[in-house]
Each structure stands twice: as C-alpha cells, then as structure tokens.
Amino acid sequence: MIQPSLSQSAIAPSTPRRYLKPSVFWSIRQGFPRWLSLLLIGVSLAIPLVLWSVVSYGGWVPPLFLPTPTRVLQAGWQMLTRENLLWDVWVSCGRVAGGFALAAIVGVAMGIAMGTFHSMESVFAPIVGTVRYMPVMSFVPLIVIWVGIGEDAKVLIIFLGVVLYNAVMVADAVKFIPNDMINVAYTLGGDRRDVLFRVILPATFPSILDTLRVNVSGAWNYLVIAELVAAKSGLGFKIIQSQRYLQTDKVLFCIALIGLIGLLIDYGLKALSRALTPWADQTRQ
Amino acid sequence: MPQPDSAPLSFMPSASEPLSAVHPPKLAVQAVGKTYVTRGKPLVVLDEISFELAAREFVCLVGASGCGKSTLLNIVAGLVPPTTGEVQVDGMAVLGPGADRGMVFQGYTLYPWLTVAQNIAFGMQLRKLPKAEQRDRTAYYLNVVGLTAFAQAYPKQLSGGMKQRVAIARALANEPEVLLMDEPFGALDAQTKEQMQQFLLNLWAQTHTTVLMITHDVEEAIFLSQRVYVMGSHPGRLTHQVSVPLPAARDLDIKLSPDFIAVKREVLHALRQEH
Numbered sequence: 001m002i003q004p005s006l007s008q009s010a011i012a013p014s015t016p017r018r019y020l021k022p023s024v025f026w027s028i029r030q031g032f033p034r035w036l037s038l039l040l041i042g043v044s045l046a047i048p049l050v051l052w053s054v055v056s057y058g059g060w061v062p063p064l065f066l067p068t069p070t071r072v073l074q075a076g077w078q079m080l081t082r083e084n085l086l087w088d089v090w091v092s093c094g095r096v097a098g099g100f101a102l103a104a105i106v107g108v109a110m111g112i113a114m115g116t117f118h119s120m121e122s123v124f125a126p127i128v129g130t131v132r133y134m135p136v137m138s139f140v141p142l143i144v145i146w147v148g149i150g151e152d153a154k155v156l157i158i159f160l161g162v163v164l165y166n167a168v169m170v171a172d173a174v175k176f177i178p179n180d181m182i183n184v185a186y187t188l189g190g191d192r193r194d195v196l197f198r199v200i201l202p203a204t205f206p207s208i209l210d211t212l213r214v215n216v217s218g219a220w221n222y223l224v225i226a227e228l229v230a231a232k233s234g235l236g237f238k239i240i241q242s243q244r245y246l247q248t249d250k251v252l253f254c255i256a257l258i259g260l261i262g263l264l265i266d267y268g269l270k271a272l273s274r275a276l277t278p279w280a281d282q283t284r285q
Numbered sequence: 286m287p288q289p290d291s292a293p294l295s296f297m298p299s300a301s302e303p304l305s306a307v308h309p310p311k312l313a314v315q316a317v318g319k320t321y322v323t324r325g326k327p328l329v330v331l332d333e334i335s336f337e338l339a340a341r342e343f344v345c346l347v348g349a350s351g352c353g354k355s356t357l358l359n360i361v362a363g364l365v366p367p368t369t370g371e372v373q374v375d376g377m378a379v380l381g382p383g384a385d386r387g388m389v390f391q392g393y394t395l396y397p398w399l400t401v402a403q404n405i406a407f408g409m410q411l412r413k414l415p416k417a418e419q420r421d422r423t424a425y426y427l428n429v430v431g432l433t434a435f436a437q438a439y440p441k442q443l444s445g446g447m448k449q450r451v452a453i454a455r456a457l458a459n460e461p462e463v464l465l466m467d468e469p470f471g472a473l474d475a476q477t478k479e480q481m482q483q484f485l486l487n488l489w490a491q492t493h494t495t496v497l498m499i500t501h502d503v504e505e506a507i508f509l510s511q512r513v514y515v516m517g518s519h520p521g522r523l524t525h526q527v528s529v530p531l532p533a534a535r536d537l538d539i540k541l542s543p544d545f546i547a548v549k550r551e552v553l554h555a556l557r558q559e560h
Contacts, residue, residue: 180390183364188408188459189384198411202398279398279439 067249072256075249085238089257092223092234095151099158099226100219104212106159107166111211114167115174116200128164136161137225144229154226161222165215173207174200206273206280213269220258309376310337311495312361312463317370319356329520330356333370336514336523338463338495345506346499346514347552353521354499358467361497362388374462384412387461391468393448395440401451402427402436408459426454429488446477450484457492466498470505479537482508486535503552504540507531513548515555525555 024033049069055061056068063071079085113120114128136157143160147153177200185195227236235254242250319331330353338344348354359365361372363382371378374385387408395404402423409419427433430450440448449469456464469485470478482505489496489509500506506513507529515525529548531539539545 178392178394180392180394181396183359183362183382184388184390184394184455185407185411186364186382187362187384187386187388187461187465188411188455190408190411194411198407199396202396205398277398279441281397281441 064246064248067252071249072252075247076253076257079238079250079253085257088233088235088238089261092227092236093261095154095226095234096158096216096219096223098151099155099222100162100212100216102155102159103161103163103166103215103219107163108170108208108211110163110167111170111172112174112196112200112204115171115204116196121171124167128167132164132168136222140225140229149230153229154223154231157226157229158219158222161225162215162218165218166211169211169215170204170208173204173211176207177203206277209269209273209276213266213273216265216269217262220262308340309373311340311342311375312338312497313373313376314357314361315370315373317357317360317367317372319353319360319365320368331360331367332520332522334521334523335370336526338497340495341493342512343489343496343498343510344512344514345510346497346516347501347503347506347556348499348516348521349518349556350501352516352518354516355467357516357521358388358465358497358499361463362386362465384408384459385462386465387456387459387463388465388467389449389452389456389469391471393440393445393452393472395448395451395455397440400437400439401432401443404440404451405455405458407455412459422458426458429457429491430454430484444477445473446481449473449481453485453488457488457494462495464494464496466496468500469498470502471500478502478505483537485509490533503549503556507545507548507552508535508537508540513552515552517558524558525552527552527555 024036052066053069056063056066056071067075076085110124110128114124115121139160140157143153143156147156181203182195182199185199190198223234224236224239227234228240231237235258239251239254242248242254314334314336317331317334318329321328321330334357336344346354346357356365360367363372363379363386373379379386396407399407405426406419406423409422414422423436424433427436430453432447432450432454435443435447440451443451453466453469470481473481486509496510498506498509511529513527513529514523515527516522517524527548531544531548
C-alpha cells in the first residue's frame with residue numbers, strides 16, 4: 001500500500017490540474033443550442049433597428065441625414081406604386097444576370113482549366129494575378145470609349161468585376177481533389193478527357209455552386225458602379241438619382257431592397273445546391 | 286548489406302518455372318530503378334528491382350514506411366515513370382497506366398457523386414462495354430462483395446470497410462490482368478481489417494486474379510499470399526523472398542498455427558536485418 005501513495009504524491013505536484021471550462025456562448029465546435037442561436041439572430045437584427053428608431057424618431061439627427069423607418073417605408077411604397085420601381089428591379093436583375101452568367105461561364109471554364117492543367121495555369125496566372133488587383137472603376141472610362149454607354153457596357157463592368165474571382169476560387173477547388181481520385185480513373189482505363197469530364201467536373205461541382213453563390217454578391221456591388229454610367233433605369237440609377245435630390249429615404253429603401261434580393265438569391269442557390277448534390281457532405285450548411 | 290548486388294535480381298517462384306518457359310509471366314518488373322534529383326543531388330529511391338508474378342498468384346511486398354514500396358507500386362501501375370528498367374504485363378512492356386492493371390488505394394477513392402453501383406460500373410463505362418454486360422457484371426460484383434442492398438447508396442452512407450469493398454469491386458469488375466493494392470486496409474480498425482482479409486482471400490479464391498499487394502502488416506502479407514517479398518530501405522530494394530507453405534484455403538485461425546508463426550519469424554527477421 002506504500003507504492004500507490006508514493007506514486008500519487010509523485011503525480012500530483014503542487015500546481016493544480018487545469019481542465020477546459022465548459023462554455024455555451026463561446027463553444028468552439030462543441031454544439032450550440034438552437035434557442036440561443038435564434039435569440040442571437042433576433043438580437044443582432046433588433047439592435048440596429050432599435051438604434052435607428054431611437055435616433056431618428058427621437059429627433060437626434062435631422063431627417064435629411066437619417067429618415068425614420070416609416071419615412072423609408074412610405075418612400076418605398078411611393079416608388080413602387082407611382083415611380084415604377086419594379087421596372088428598375090427588373091432591369092437591374094437583368095444586368096446582374098447577364099454580367100454574372102457571362103462571368104460564370106468564362107470564370108468557371110478558366111478556373112477548371114487553371115486547376116487541371118499546369119500549362120493553362122502558366123498561361124492565365126500572370127493575367128489573373130495582376131488584373132485582379134486593378135480596380136474595375138478605373139476601367140470604366142476605357143469601357144465607355146470602347147463599347148459606349150449601352151447595356152453591353154454595364155454587363156461588361158459586372159463581368160470584369162466578378163470573372164477573375166470565379167476563376168481563382170474554382171481553380172483552388174480543383175486543386176483540392178485528392179490525387180488518388182484522379183489516378184483511380186487512369187487505372188480503370190480512363191484518358192485525360194475522361195478525368196476532366198467524369199472526375200474533375202463532378203468533383204468540383206459543389207464548390208462551383210458555392211463559389212457562384214459567394215460571388216453573386218460581388219455582381220450587385222458592380223451593378224451600382226455600372227449604373228453610374230449614363231443609366232436611365234435600375235436600382236443603382238435610382239440611388240444615384242435620389243442622392244441628387246437628397247432623398248435619403250429613397251436611397252435607404254433601394255439599398256435595403258438590394259439586400260433583400262441578395263438574401264433571396266443566397267437561399268435559392270443554397271436550396272439548389274442541396275437539390276443538385278444530395279451526395280455531398282452537407283458540412284457547410 | 287546482407288546480399289550481393291546480383292543475388293536478389295531473379296526472384297522467381299519455383300513452381301511456375303516450367304510454366305514461364307512456355308508463357309511469359311503475368312507481371313514482370315525488370316531492373317526498375319527510380320532516382321529523384323533534389324537540389325542537384327540524385328536520391329536513389331528504388332535500386333534495380335526485379336521480380337515476377339505468375340498468373341493467379343497473390344504476392345505481397347512488405348517493408349518499412351518510406352522504403353519506396355508505394356513508389357514501386359505506382360511505377361507498376363504506370364502512374365510514375367521509372368528512371369531505369371521496365372514493367373511488362375504478359376510479356377509486353379507497359380508505357381503508362383491502363384485498365385490491365387487495376388488499383389485499390391489506401392485512402393477512400395470512391396466517387397462521392399456516384400452510387401455504389403455506378404462506382405462499380407465506372408471502369409466498364411470508360412471502356413464503353415455494352416450496357417447489358419455492365420449491368421450483369423455490376424450485379425455480380427455487388428453480390429460478391431455483399432453490398433447488393435447498398436447498390437443505390439452513396440459512398441458517404443457506407444462504413445470504411447464497405448467503402449474499400451466497393452473500391453475492390455470497382456477494380457475487379459474491370460477484370461484487370463493484375464490487381465494492384467496499396468495498403469488497402471491500412472485505414473481500417475483491427476476487427477474490420479481481419480474481416481476484410483478473410484473476404485479478400487475468399488474473393489481471390491473465386492476470381493483467381495493475379496494480385497500484387499503492398500502492406501507493412503507482416504501477418505496480413507503471410508495470411509493472404511503465396512510469396513512475400515521483403516523490401517529494404519535507402520535505397521529501396523528487394524532483399525528477401527519468403528514463400529508461404531500454407532494451404533490455399535485459410536481462415537483467420539491459421540494465424541495462430543506453428544507453420545504460420547514460423548513464416549512470420551522468417552519475415553520479421555528479414556525485416557530486422559534491414560535496420
């Protein structure tokens with residue numbers, strides 16, 4: 001009976017043992033209660049709204065700086081009923097869809113090529129690496145000179161803004177395919193064409209959808225830039241026009257509307273992703 | 286070095302010698318060497334490796350991690366070109382990967398977007414076999430690996446052992462001349478691993494494919510194969526050949542038999558000489 005007590009004293013030194021303290025709020029990948037999640041979502045939405053209401057209804061700032069929520073909603077109603085705002089929504093959605101679809105087709109193809117072939121990476125890497133850092137804004141004068149101020153100019157601006165991000169992110173996704181997954185196809189009799197179309201494309205498909213979902217928000221950013229250029233309609237145009245007449249309530253409503261459209265697109269693409277890739281691990285909710 | 290350079294160059298199964306005089310061996314690895322050049326210095330990874338497999342043989346290569354056995358298998362598969370020497374299947378030199386040498390990898394390499402049945406049919410589809418034959422063979426191999434009930438499941442719904450069974454079925458359904466296996470059970474737990482060994486042995490008894498498998502598990506190598514090659518490191522080379530004089534029909538209890546233990550002792554001693 002001496003042995004255990006000896007070893008006991010040897011193991012237990014003067015410093016106390018430290019254990020990880022349990023925490024609910026600061027849990028890192030240890031599960032999180034649903035109610036707390038919903039509560040925090042509610043709080044994070046409510047706080048800005050409450051602050052806005054207090055500041056604007058309370059008259060702390062002039063209405064020109066920050067109109068009240070009621071003013072914004074009234075302005076929105078007026079725009080929808082009398083100023084044909086839905087037409088602007090339609091026009092803007094069309095421009096985003098056009099520019100983004102083009103950027104998706106070109107960017108995904110470029111990304112797959114860059115991720116798959118060393119040769120294509122060498123060809124595109126210098127262009128992608130430098131042009132990606134050039135602000136699209138700075139190309140606008142050139143675009144106006146080259147293609148004018150019509151719809152193609154707006155689509156081109158959105159396209160240029162997004163295409164390289166699509167390419168880089170898809171190229172990265174291709175590089176995450178394990179080598180053995182490609183080697184298996186070779187040992188089953190596949191050639192490079194089979195590997196590209198039957199392994200690499202389906203393997204990156206979920207990441208492609210993810211990439212597009214992230215980058216479609218970029219397309220809406222460039223929409224406003226595009227509609228700075230002699231547009232006569234569109235949400236970006238409405239914002240700029242309202243700014244000219246100091247109608248901050250209309251500006252706020254249009255910004256909120258873009259946010260709402262973005263949210264709908266995001267949920268739509270997530271649902272599409274789940275429907276099209278039931279085989280994928282749904283780790284990224 | 287326990288062996289002079291010339292001694293390990295011709296490991297041949299004595300039983301197949303009269304046969305090989307008529308037919309070329311199923312798989313022949315002839316003086317295969319691999320040298321990598323890193324920062325101007327050549328590093329010899331594989332040194333003049335030669336061996337042969339007769340048709341319907343099951344041969345294992347054992348060696349410590351880093352001895353170059355995976356590189357050797359990748360060269361046999363054609364995925365990595367050798368610096369010197371060549372690999373032959375049925376007497377013909379192979380110049381790259383092809384359907385004649387199917388391979389099962391250690392990691393899970395099933396295609397997650399295909400169902401189990403589609404994964405098994407993948408190679409047959411690449412080779413554009415008739416649809417009816419694809420269906421028949423897929424059904425046959427699903428049955429052989431005992432996963433008919435999971436034909437329409439996706440790989441993410443399977444356990445590790447089931448995934449490897451599908452990977453083996455996918456390679457076999459393509460009916461390769463030689464099946465190459467790179468530590469296929471390395472990622473499995475001990476119980477599943479033993480089940481898979483018994484399963485693979487039964488499968489081999491049914492199909493009689495020629496199999497070259499690498500493993501670092503000596504018991505696994507002896508249990509499965511007729512011959513075991515022992516590899517030494519730095520540079521990777523074959524140092525010993527141990528034949529396994531056990532009956533063809535084996536079950537897991539054989540691992541406890543004196544004969545088995547005698548072979549195991551021989552292989553372990555051969556491995557130890559290398560360190």
